[in-house]
Amino acid sequence: MKIPNSDRLTFQFMTRNDADALFELDQDTEVMKFINGGKMTSMEDILSVSLPRLESYADETEGWGIWKVSLKTPCDDFSSDYLGWVLVRPMDFFTDQPQYHNLELGWRFKRATWGKGFGTEAAKAVMEAVSADEKITTVSALAIENNHGSINIMKKLGMTFLKKEVHRDPLGDMELVFYQKVL
Numbered sequence: 001m002k003i004p005n006s007d008r009l010t011f012q013f014m015t016r017n018d019a020d021a022l023f024e025l026d027q028d029t030e031v032m033k034f035i036n037g038g039k040m041t042s043m044e045d046i047l048s049v050s051l052p053r054l055e056s057y058a059d060e061t062e063g064w065g066i067w068k069v070s071l072k073t074p075c076d077d078f079s080s081d082y083l084g085w086v087l088v089r090p091m092d093f094f095t096d097q098p099q100y101h102n103l104e105l106g107w108r109f110k111r112a113t114w115g116k117g118f119g120t121e122a123a124k125a126v127m128e129a130v131s132a133d134e135k136i137t138t139v140s141a142l143a144i145e146n147n148h149g150s151i152n153i154m155k156k157l158g159m160t161f162l163k164k165e166v167h168r169d170p171l172g173d174m175e176l177v178f179y180q181k182v183l
Contacts, residue, residue, distance in 0.1 A: 001063040005072055006125040009118065014066040014085060016055070019046050021068060021082055030111050034147040049171070057089040063130035064089050069109070069122040083118055084109030086126040091140050094170050102138040102180075103130055107153065114149060120156045127157055131183055138183060142167055142176045154179040 003011035014021070026032060026041035041050065058065035065088060070081040087106035091099040105127055109119050127139055141159060143150040159179035167176045 001061060001129065003063070003067055003126055003129045006121050008072055009083070009122055009125065010070050010072050011086075011122070011125065012068040012070070013058075013060045014054070014068045015058075016051050018066075018068060019043070019051060022046050022050055022066075022085075024082075025084060025108055025110060028111050031108060034144045034150065035108070053171075057093050062133075063126075064103075067122075067126055069118070078110070078112055082110075083113045084122070086122050088126060088130050091138075095168065099138075101135055102140055103136055105139055105141050105157075107150070119149070119153050123153055123157055136183060138180055140178060140180045142178055144174070145177050151177065151179070157181060 005011070023041065023043050023046045026046070029038040029040060032038050032040060054066055067086045067088065069083045069085055071078065071083060074081055085108055087104070087108075089104050091102040091104045093104070105123055107119050107123055109122075113119070130136065131139055139157070139159070140162070141150070141154045141157075143154070145164065159181040162178040162180045164175065164177045166173050167178075
């Protein structure tokens with residue numbers, strides 16, 4: 001699968017070779033605030049936790065994985081073209097009952113990009129590409145309740161509030177809000 005370029009952005013399927021880009025993004029405590037309370041990720045954790053986890057669900061043909069988001073045209077406002085990423089995987093992937101018809105979307109972007117519409121533009125492009133498959137009936141996203149930036153993106157994607165509950169994950173359970181869009 002290819003994610004078509006949007007107005008300002010390009011997309012590339014991320015692999016183990018992108019460890020440095022994943023690491024770079026996780027070095028800003030504000031970026032990590034709603035992920036783990038603001039703790040930076042070590043390169044060891046990228047290599048031993050993040051990448052094996054990504055590889056367990058990555059399937060480029062289906063569009064599942066992490067899509068690197070970059071500027072289509074270089075700009076002096078940013079130190080590099082790499083802005084962040086959008087995640088795609090079946091909801092409840094790390095349980096005994098993954099929902100292959102319901103794709104979870106997630107995103108992480110450099111702080112310098114916040115408030116400029118890049119997250120919404122990227123998530124929309126990825127959502128439209130991966131949900132074109134007729135097997136996909138729903139797209140969902142999760143966030144900590146006071147992560148207003150991510151929740152605003154969810155709303156702009158046409159998702160509505162579904163529930164608030166503890167999300168079970170091998171890396172740790174968290175109380176989150178769930179948003180969803182039925183296609």
